[in-house]
Amino acid sequence: MEKWRATREYLAWQLRCVDQRVRELEAQEEKERRAAARKRERVTFKIQPQRSHEGALLHRGDCGLYKSPFGYISAEDAAVALDEPDIEACQICLPDDALPPV
Incomplete structure (x- = not known):
């Protein structure tokens, strides 16, 4: 035992x-x-949808102003999106500084 x-x-x-x-x-x-x-998140971007009184905003993937768990886009797509007239760059995270030249 x-x-x-x-x-x-x-x-x-x-x-x-x-x-x-x-x-x-x-x-x-x-x-x-x-x-x-x-x-x-650091190498991707996301677009905050357009509001009625503002245009759409492009953010870096890790920007805290727009927290969305989905909808990430590549740097190339973000550069193309910034060329659109109704999409602006976020003034806080400055995504355009991280984009490759188009």
Whole structure:
């Protein structure tokens, strides 16, 4: 009976170690996912839809003035969008500074 108790304690210890490692790996995976999302936001752009009294605004992907979880566009598409007469660049994040020349 003593051997079985010792085996049970050892297996319980192993399970705690495995559970801890799984938690660490999950946390690392989540950290990497968030870092990839931030990186994607820095190199993409988004267009805030036109309001009745204002034109549409082009923002950098990580601009805090317009938080939209979707609708990101590439730098090339953003450069084309800025050529449109009813789309202006955000005066806070200055997306036109990060755009390639057209």
